[in-house]
Amino acid sequence: MRYRQIKVSGASVLFDSELIGEDCEQLFDLDWLAAHSQGARLERGKAVMFRYRDRDMVFKQYHRGGLVRHVAQRAYLYSRLRNTRMWREFRVLSRMREMGLPVPRPVAARCVSVPPLVYRGALITERIANARTVADLLTQRRLTNDEWQQLGTLIARFHLKGVYHADLNANNIMLDDSGRFYLIDFDKGEIREDLARRDADANVARLQRSLLKLRRKLPVFHYADEDWPLLEDAYRKAVAAAGGKLGSRVAEQV
CATH class of the missing domain: 1.10.510.10 (Transferase(Phosphotransferase) domain 1)
Structure with a gap:
């Protein structure tokens, strides 16, 4: 099965097994990203570029907008994993690529549940070359x-x-x-x-x-x-x- 889902350190990770393996949790570690992206800062609305296994990739952390961001900048109300923003974007990108539409290739999505009702997470896609x-x-x-x-x-x-x-x-x-x-x-x-x-x-x-x-x-x-x-x-x-x-x-x- 090409798309695999695992749980690591309390987080759920969905990934493309053709691109990365079960060690993909490290790609979401902020210290690892800083070391592999020329020290780029993780800022709201800013994508972080890095290279892994000879591929250029893009890391995006989900942030809340509007007044609510002052209370919980990276947390969202949680219902089901498949309804989280990173899961949905991963699957939408995957389906569009199957339809032959020109969009980035999804690499991995990570979601951390924050009891009782919120979650936070990030998405990694392949960078579009040149x-x-x-x-x-x-x-x-x-x-x-x-x-x-x-x-x-x-x-x-x-x-x-x-x-x-x-x-x-x-x-x-x-x-x-x-x-x-x-x-x-x-x-x-x-x-x-x-x-x-x-x-x-x-x-x-x-x-x-x-x-x-x-x-x-x-x-x-x-x-x-x-x-x-x-x-x-x-x-x-x-x-x-x-x-x-x-x-x-x-x-x-x-």
């Missing part, structure tokens, strides 16, 4: 017309598979050196039986808002008003070519 976020890329150059169109078509491809990205923004889209786009960070993401049109449209609108926000915020950001219609038109054409239906698929268990 890739930069669209947000970072646009500080250096404009995307070509073809790249905007490719991105619109790709987002439609996810939506047609029923995939809902809870935070689609310019920092969660990557482009590698070969010209291939990827979507990342599927915390709270879902694969739905029926992805409603309004939710698909909200995903696309969220991306547009993030581009406009970055343009206002950064001194140099190569995003122009005429770029957006290229993405939007490609997205609409891809949906129309598929019969204009979103979510017309069998529900995936994640």
Whole structure:
């Protein structure tokens, strides 16, 4: 069985046995990570890059947002292990890769139950080689017309598979050196039986808002008003070519 689950030192760990073994608990140790990631600090919302067994990997610790973070920054209400955020993201990524969608490969997820009702944890994924976020890329150059169109078509491809990205923004889209786009960070993401049109449209609108926000915020950001219609038109054409239906698929268990 490729995906294995073990309990180590009171923690549950789900991992890809093709990539790592039962010693994977060490990858979640903060001292080990600091030693293997050039001393990177584990900060809220920041991914930590490290190398293990000749593979580049990314460590992400789950943090609470909003006012509740001042009380329990890394703890969440616990119901069942399969419903924890790291378990769900691991399985959503795994299922999307089976569907042929360009997302990071999940490596391991770790969850620690904190009695009586909370938990904390982290997720490790394989790093996408030679890739930069669209947000970072646009500080250096404009995307070509073809790249905007490719991105619109790709987002439609996810939506047609029923995939809902809870935070689609310019920092969660990557482009590698070969010209291939990827979507990342599927915390709270879902694969739905029926992805409603309004939710698909909200995903696309969220991306547009993030581009406009970055343009206002950064001194140099190569995003122009005429770029957006290229993405939007490609997205609409891809949906129309598929019969204009979103979510017309069998529900995936994640």
